[in-house]
Amino acid sequence: MAATRRRGTGTNQEAVRRHNLATLLGHVHHSGGVSRAQLTERMGLNRSTIGDLVRELDELAVVSQSVPEAGLHPRAGAGRPSLDVNPDPDSVFVLAVQLGVDSMDVARVGLGGGVLERISRPTPSDRDPEVVVDVVVEMLRQLLRSAEPGSRLVGIAAAVPGVVNDATGLVRFAPNLGWSDVSFSPLLASRIGLRVPVRLGNDAELGALAEHIRGAGRHKSHLIFLSCDVGVGGGVIVEGLPMRGASGYAGEVGHQRFDNGGARCRCGNTGCWETEIGSHAVAAAVGCPDDEIDRLPEYLQPGTRVPPELRRLGRSLGVGLGGLVNVFNPEVVILGGVLRWVFPLVRDDVLDALDAWALEAPAREAQIVLPWLGGDSVIVGAAELAFTDLLADPVGVLARAEGALSTVMGA
Amino acid sequence: MAATRRRGTGTNQEAVRRHNLATLLGHVHHSGGVSRAQLTERMGLNRSTIGDLVRELDELAVVSQSVPEAGLHPRAGAGRPSLDVNPDPDSVFVLAVQLGVDSMDVARVGLGGGVLERISRPTPSDRDPEVVVDVVVEMLRQLLRSAEPGSRLVGIAAAVPGVVNDATGLVRFAPNLGWSDVSFSPLLASRIGLRVPVRLGNDAELGALAEHIRGAGRHKSHLIFLSCDVGVGGGVIVEGLPMRGASGYAGEVGHQRFDNGGARCRCGNTGCWETEIGSHAVAAAVGCPDDEIDRLPEYLQPGTRVPPELRRLGRSLGVGLGGLVNVFNPEVVILGGVLRWVFPLVRDDVLDALDAWALEAPAREAQIVLPWLGGDSVIVGAAELAFTDLLADPVGVLARAEGALSTVMGA
CATH class of the missing domain: 3.30.420.40 (ATPase, nucleotide binding domain)
Known part of the structure; x- marks a missing residue:
């Protein structure tokens, strides 16, 4: 049905629909579950438009709908209860990396922001960027092996203690790692060999982002x-x-x-x-x-x-x-x-x-x-960074994500 | 003509027109003079809409139009040259105050941001807020006496070296003046007795604003x-x-x-x-x-x-x-x-x-x-703050400004 609607409509209407789809997915991801009535109110759109958008995300298998437990929505009033829209963490996920001076953490984080699995190892003692990346890639592959069959990886992001440039993937200066001008994202992308974007952020900035969204x-x-x-x-x-x-x-x-x-x-x-x-x-x-x-x-x-x-x-x-x-x-x-x-x-x-x-x-x-996120703020922030592209353009990113995993799972 | 157009149009269209009028006046004020062709390009509106908006501001006597000097707009191409739209500094002005620990400055600043006149005096030695305000009011009245007959005062703003709250008009803490919780704006407003808003800003913040707009x-x-x-x-x-x-x-x-x-x-x-x-x-x-x-x-x-x-x-x-x-x-x-x-x-x-x-x-x-503004950054910034209301709603503010001056000029 979504395909039918798309055909023949003008560019503007298509742009509006994509924007609304992205915005709605953002609400679901950030809230961890929200009723259709709340979405109607927050987005200022009518019920049937919200219904259409939710249906499309449901068909893309990124959200699921459920009847709310009694009493959870006391303000819903009489009549049929508004369905809850929940993120599906097992269907879409990202990989997050936190580079520390003494230890390195990687996590698989599902849509909705929950940490599904996490691995920690000591940082290689000489902190050589190539060695660090090799260990990180090994850890990430380990996470991928335990991902649900059919689930889709939509992004990778790393948090680094230093000044970084996400656009170029360059770690400009990380004095406590002894790094300067390390081309981190391209290196990680080529070693892991997956067709998903690799992004880079400063650790404190990502911690702030995570606490701002969920803490x-x-x-x-x-x-x-x-x-x-x-x-x-x-x-x-x-x-x-x-x-x-x-x-x-x-x-x-x-x-x-x-x-x-x-x-x-x-x-x-x-x-x-x-x-x-x-x-x-x-x-x-x-x-x-x-x-x-x-x-x-x-x-x-x-x-x-x-x-x-x-x-x-x-x-x-x-x-x-x-x-x-x-x-x-x-x-x-x-x-x-x-x-x-x-x-x-x-x-x-x-x-x-x-x-x-x-x-x-x-x-x-x-x-x-x-x-509020305890020791997880920074790595959850890295996950939020990795989700950025999906939340900007769910349809486009999911189309590209299909099959990305099969490459590595076959490896 | 503006009145005819206004009658009968929906609220939304009226809101759009007011927004466009305010935006256009902002361009003229900040640039100090701009061609209609440039306005068309910057605002993304067609030539006839720009023409209508300029005509309305012209009728309100806040801008004037002139034929550009030859050679000033080399990219205008052949045909009739695009008219320049200039702010009229003698028609609309604000009063700006800069409170310093050692000296106090006041200025009359015309639309377009030029300082028309400036007076400086030593700060009263005990810095008693009531005494300070009395001297400031005296200085401001002196500026008003030399304003063009018929020109309209649309705002007053003061820059203070300390933490201030513009919404309440309170100087929370200005250690170098020895002030804390001084209700400055209400005091100044009641003493000067004019029906124009009195606003308050931190001196560094206003300096940044002026240098950002014009420096x-x-x-x-x-x-x-x-x-x-x-x-x-x-x-x-x-x-x-x-x-x-x-x-x-x-x-x-x-x-x-x-x-x-x-x-x-x-x-x-x-x-x-x-x-x-x-x-x-x-x-x-x-x-x-x-x-x-x-x-x-x-x-x-x-x-x-x-x-x-x-x-x-x-x-x-x-x-x-x-x-x-x-x-x-x-x-x-x-x-x-x-x-x-x-x-x-x-x-x-x-x-x-x-x-x-x-x-x-x-x-x-x-x-x-x-x-770039030399010693004028802070006082020009105060003037920009005083212009804020005019630039948000020219029609409404000018309607209220009519006659404001006659009160004090008659005093």
Whole structure:
């Protein structure tokens, strides 16, 4: 029926239909399930148009419809209940990669944003890009082997701790990996040999995206996600949109001078905020040897005795957060990475320092919170990036995705 | 004719016409004069619609049309030359106020953005808000007396060095004026007794706006305007729009920690960047006594011998700018206030420190420049804010503006 409707209609009407189809799929993906009545209201279209669009997505096997459980939609009123439209995670999925200094994670994420499977391995010690990519490809193939037969891969995306250029697939500078000008996406695309786009994002920016869509930043237009491990980066959402800067390099909040007499930073300078709050500083504060830094959370369990060095670090965190609050006037700041363990232990030190530092007006607005997605913010954000193309043009991307998997499954 | 067309047309068509009228007036105001052919191209409307819209604005006496001088439009081709549409600065104007710690400026600015007249006076020494407003009102009345008879005042706006809330007219916190929670706009509105809106903006934000519309930031989507006098603030444009933050307080880049062992700041903290590069630091570096700080430019004339303290200040400026470049990845950073005098003297120190500090990728994008509007950026920005309502709804605002002046002119 969709094909019949398409034939003979003008270009504009076709463009409108494709736009509506994409928008509706976005609602279903981001909400994880939504009733047809809600879609009618949110999209401002009539019931029969919504019905047609849902039917088309159903025929494409990306959504399924179900009768809602009683009581879930109390405002639906009398009459036939509105059907729920749910994303089908087993039918369409992406592969997400998170490159860390110490470990690498890959995940298979279904439509709707759920992590279906996840694998973690230590980062190869010399961090040679070719070796890293080979290991990543091996991990991704492992994920593909457990995908449902007939399910479709629609994208791959990687989160990198550094400045990247998605358009060219280039990692411009990732000091903590020791990378500069690494042509990452083309390399990964050629090694994995699948006909799906490979995209690239900064880890903090992707963390912000995920928390904005499904986490502590939902329904907030101004937020900062602080990605804090060996390196410290910021993902900033301004007016509901990622702040990318002129060429996508914005958000390097860890590389601002914090202390004239501070420590040497991996970026080459002295006294960056990163040297005060990054995971090496945390390790030093709690007496964790540098070569055991992947075990750092063990030193930061709830109830642990808090050494004065960690409280001092908490105050440096608060002072720096206060500066960011003055600069960005955010509604919420989300503390990712190792700060998920640090913040609960030194919360009062952080908030006291922040309150003393930030100007009163913006300080009153800003909540300081942990990521709702826990340790998954960045990899879920990479998955969101990988879903971008599908959500812009479901019909086109699904047409190209058919058969993409059979190539690798046969390999 | 406009009235005839209006009667009987549906609401939607009327809304479209009003939108087009406002958009066209915006083009004329921002460009300072544009041909009808260019308007046709930029707005994507046909020649006769553009002709009708221009005629309506002409009848409202806000624009005038003229035959272009030969050779100015080489691409117009053969045939009758396209008429130029020019803003009429003597017919419609706004009043702009710039409150400084040491001096206060007011200006009458005509449609098209030109400063028609400007008055400057020292800020009353105790900076009592009521006294400040009384002096400002006196200055504004002086400007009004020299306005063309029959010309229409369509708005008043003030730039303040601090965090403000335009919606409520409240100056939340201006530490260098010693103000907190001053209800500025309502006070000014009641004292001047004119039926025009009084609006309020942060000085750096308004400087950024003016440079974005008519200065060093034209056609740039990512820029920072650094307003640097006693206080240091930033106006940031992200994706072509002012970065206001959750409640309009964003941009306080001077109140980030810069040096743990630094000096006490007026905001109450220690080691803010403001203490390193603000005009008091500049005065100390060049041996200008604090009570002669309004004469600071005399100490910073081209060709002056540059003391090592000023070179050190230049390096602190460069390090801080490097941090901002890392955070915002801007296309251009515009140095306003006292930096207009400092930067030419220590340019190499600033740029060397910036290059050493900023990450290479964003550093390569960022130009560091002086404001094209010289010392007028902030007050021209205030004028742009005052023009906002006119540019959103010319017909409605002009209808209300008729007679507004007669009130005060008769007083």
